[in-house]
Amino acid sequence: MSRVFNFSAGPSVLPMEVLLEAQADLIDYKGCGMSVMEMSHRSQMFQDIIDTAEADLRDLMQIPDNYKVLFLQGGGTLQFSMVPLNLLSGSGKADYIVTGQWARKAYQEAKKFGDIAAAASSEDSNFTFIPKVGRDAFRPDADYVYITTNNTIYGSRFNYIPDCGDITLVADQSSNFLSEVYNVEDFGLIWAGAQKNVGPAGVTIVIVRDDLIGHAPENTPIYLDYKIHADKGSMYNTPPCFSIYMAGLTFQWIKRNGGVAGIEQHNLEQAKKLYDTIDNSKLFSCPVETEDRSRMNVVFVTGDKELDKKFVAESKAAGLLNLGGHRSVGGMRASIYNAMPDEGIDTLIAFMKKFEMENK
Numbered sequence: 001m002s003r004v005f006n007f008s009a010g011p012s013v014l015p016m017e018v019l020l021e022a023q024a025d026l027i028d029y030k031g032c033g034m035s036v037m038e039m040s041h042r043s044q045m046f047q048d049i050i051d052t053a054e055a056d057l058r059d060l061m062q063i064p065d066n067y068k069v070l071f072l073q074g075g076g077t078l079q080f081s082m083v084p085l086n087l088l089s090g091s092g093k094a095d096y097i098v099t100g101q102w103a104r105k106a107y108q109e110a111k112k113f114g115d116i117a118a119a120a121s122s123e124d125s126n127f128t129f130i131p132k133v134g135r136d137a138f139r140p141d142a143d144y145v146y147i148t149t150n151n152t153i154y155g156s157r158f159n160y161i162p163d164c165g166d167i168t169l170v171a172d173q174s175s176n177f178l179s180e181v182y183n184v185e186d187f188g189l190i191w192a193g194a195q196k197n198v199g200p201a202g203v204t205i206v207i208v209r210d211d212l213i214g215h216a217p218e219n220t221p222i223y224l225d226y227k228i229h230a231d232k233g234s235m236y237n238t239p240p241c242f243s244i245y246m247a248g249l250t251f252q253w254i255k256r257n258g259g260v261a262g263i264e265q266h267n268l269e270q271a272k273k274l275y276d277t278i279d280n281s282k283l284f285s286c287p288v289e290t291e292d293r294s295r296m297n298v299v300f301v302t303g304d305k306e307l308d309k310k311f312v313a314e315s316k317a318a319g320l321l322n323l324g325g326h327r328s329v330g331g332m333r334a335s336i337y338n339a340m341p342d343e344g345i346d347t348l349i350a351f352m353k354k355f356e357m358e359n360k
């Protein structure tokens with residue numbers, strides 16, 4: 001068996017311990033004679049799995065009792081539609097901060113459902129920074145304000161929580177979920193696709209305050225109404241059982257590693273090492289404003305497209321995989337999610353130094 005260092009933006013690296021645990025349980029889950037993939041979602045065995053996963057997540061994020069935790073399908077992309085469908089229940093207005101492609105997709109999708117404004121955008125500078133906005137940027141009667149806390153493609157991150165006053169704040173945390181401490185009460189709704197920091201693709205986690213549930217229009221397709229999932233404990237229909245099980249294993253792994261605060265500290269150290277290498281290099285540079293840099297997706301370039309290609313090809317040959325930037329951006333991107341081992345960071349840094357020596 002050989003493992004590479006996988007810098008993929010998603011689906012992405014999972015903790016070795018989690019994979020080994022899943023492997024050990026795969027054929028015969030805890031003596032029940034079948035795998036989690038094969039068991040009824042109505043069985044007590046699976047009920048225990050989903051209940052434990054939810055309890056561990058509540059514990060990790062200190063989710064208050066007046067928030068529901070939902071395990072849904074449809075990926076992050078379905079939330080681009082579900083959020084406006086369910087939350088545009090007052091004025092029908094919502095204000096989006098457009099800080100990358102995912103934010104823009106969410107913004108465009110929401111326009112199908114109401115009066116949607118871009119309160120701020122960094123598109124003109126190719127999303128290399130996060131706009132600093134305060135309460136006056138938002139329409140006072142907006143039903144919600146929408147942000148993407150970490151921009152997976154451009155490698156930027158909100159280093160502040162916008163002050164929205166009484167307006168509900170919604171956050172797409174897909175690519176930095178459980179990677180840093182957030183106060184859930186700052187948000188009305190947080191959602192995240194699993195395949196960046198939590199587990200295999202297939203489950204999307206939604207954390208939503210009770211009062212925001214139950215206002216979808218009458219003709220809302222049943223799966224798209226948060227209420228049905230909240231009322232049925234995410235079991236209205238067959239949930240993505242195996243992905244939920246894997247997410248649960250990851251939650252326990254985070255608990256064993258100092259909780260979210262412990263993981264955050266570790267992520268900060270890893271990101272700092274990598275950004276220091278970039279900043280101290282004469283070859284590489286990071287296009288993102290220093291204070292807005294992501295701790296999860298580290299974007300860098302040489303300034304020469306051919307050299308970037310060479311870097312990606314040679315790093316791959318050295319066992320460092322998926323370092324090519326998003327197809328829309330080019331350059332390089334190292335996604336260093338929670339599960340990236342220190343050895344992966346150190347190997348990448350050594351490779352960058354060697355590459356610089358050879359190509360100056």
Ligand SMILES: *Cc1c(COP(=O)(O)O)cnc(C)c1O
Nearest residue numbers: 075076077102152172174175193
């Ligand atoms: C990956 C990603 C999405 C989209 O997720 P899908 O599950 O592919 O629909 C949305 N937002 C962010 C920030 C992402 O990183």
